[in-house]
C-alpha cells in the first residue's frame with residue numbers, strides 16, 4: 001500500500017490546496033449503511049491528505065444500525081469493539097454548491113491493516129461491476145430521484161414522530177402541472193444549478209404525481225458512479241431545500257395511502273461499446289445475453305426487494321396501480337410492470353434500456369446496483385429466458401386473470417422479502433456471508449421495531465429519515 005498511499009496523499013494535498021483557495025473548509029466523507037442512511041465523518045480540508053493516506057476512523061457497528069438509529073447485531077458485526085478506516089475516493093471529490101465552504105467525497109471502507117472491509121457496500125458494487133466486465137459486459141446505470149417538498153415547520157422540530165403531523169406544501173398545482181414549476185421556479189432553478197456546477201448531468205426535472213412531489217433523472221454511467229450520484233443528488237436537493245426554507249422527504253411513503261417516492265434503477269448493457277438493446281432482428285432488440293440478464297433480475301426480484309425496498313415503509317408504497325411495480329412481471333413500456341423495458345427512439349444507439357421500478361430511496365444505492373448486477377449475471381450463467389411481456393395493469397386483472405398470465409405479486413411485507421433474500425444462493429454468494437447476514441439482521445430489526453405500528457405511524461416515523 002506504501003507507494004499508492006503516498007500517491008494518494010500527494011494528490012489529496014494538491015486538490016485540498018485548490019479547494020482551500022476556493023473557500024472550502026470541510027470535506028464531508030460519506031457512505032451509506034445497510035438501512036439506507038447516508039452516514040458521515042467530516043474533516044477540515046487541511047486534513048484531507050491525512051485522510052487519503054491513512055483513512056478516517058469509524059466503527060463497524062454502523063453496519064447493523066437501523067434507519068431509526070437503533071443498533072442490532074449479526075453473527076459477525078455489532079458491539080463496541082473494532083475500528084474501520086474510511087478512504088475518500090478523490091476522483092469524486094466535489095465542492096458542494098448549496099453548502100458553501102463544504103466539499104464531499106464518497107468513501108471505501110478498509111480495516112486498520114488496509115484490507116477491504118467485507119461489508120463495504122461500495123466495494124461490493126465495484127466487485128460486481130468488475131465481475132460483469134470480466135464477462136465482457138459493461139453496465140450503464142442511473143437512479144431516478146423522487147422527493148416531496150414541504151415547508152420547514154417553525155422551530156424546525158425535525159423528529160416528526162407525531163403520526164398526524166400536517167404537511168405544509170409550498171406548491172398546490174396539479175400532478176405534472178406547470179403550475180408547480182411556476183410556484184417553485186427559483187427553487188427548481190437552484191437545484192438544477194447546484195447539480196450542474198457539481199458535474200451531475202441532469203436529464204429531466206419535473207413535478208410528479210403526489211402533492212409536493214418532484215423528480216430528477218440523471219445521465220447513465222458506471223454503476224458505482226450512479227450510486228455516488230444518487231447520494232450527491234439527494235444531499236444537494238436537501239441542501240437547496242433548506243436554503244429555501246423547505247424540507248425534502250425521500251421516504252418511500254410520505255403519507256400512508258398516497259403515491260410514494262420511488263427510486264427506480266435504470267440500466268443498459270453493452271458489449272465492446274455496442275448496446276445489447278439494439279440487436280437487429282432480435283425480439284425487442286435484445287441480444288441473448290440481455291434477455292438472460294433481465295430474466296435473472298426478474299427471477300430474483302422477490303429477494304432483491306429486501307435490498308431495494310428495505311424498510312417496512314417501503315411496503316406502504318408498494319400498492320397495485322400506484323406505478324410502483326408490485327407484480328413480478330415485465331413489459332415493454334409498461335409502467336405497472338416491476339421490470340419495464342424502454343425501447344427509446346429506433347435511431348438512438350443508446351436509447352434502449354430497462355428500469356427496475358420497484359426500488360425506493362430507502363435502499364442503499366451501492367447494494368442496489370451490486371445486487372441487480374449479481375442477479376443479472378446469475379441469469380446469464382443459468383441461461384434464463386424471459387416469459388411473455390405483459391401489457392396493462394395487473395392490479396386491475398382479477399385473481400384468475402393474473403393466474404392465467406402467470407403473474408405473481410412480489411413480497412408484500414419486508415419479512416417475506418427478507419425470507420427470500422435469506423434463501424437466495426446467488427445473492428448470498430455475491431454479497432458474501434458478512435454483508436448478507438448484516439443486511440438481514442438490519443431487516444429483521446426494522447420489522448421488529450415497527451411490528452406494533454399502523455401505516456400512518458410508520459410513515460410518520462420514517463418520513464424524514466432518508
Ligand code: GLU
Nearest residue numbers: 259260261262322323324
Ligand atoms: N412515484 C412512483 C413510485 O412510487 C413512480 C412514478 C413514476 O415515475 O412512474 O415509484
Ligand code: MG
Nearest residue numbers: 144146208215
Ligand atoms: Mg417518477
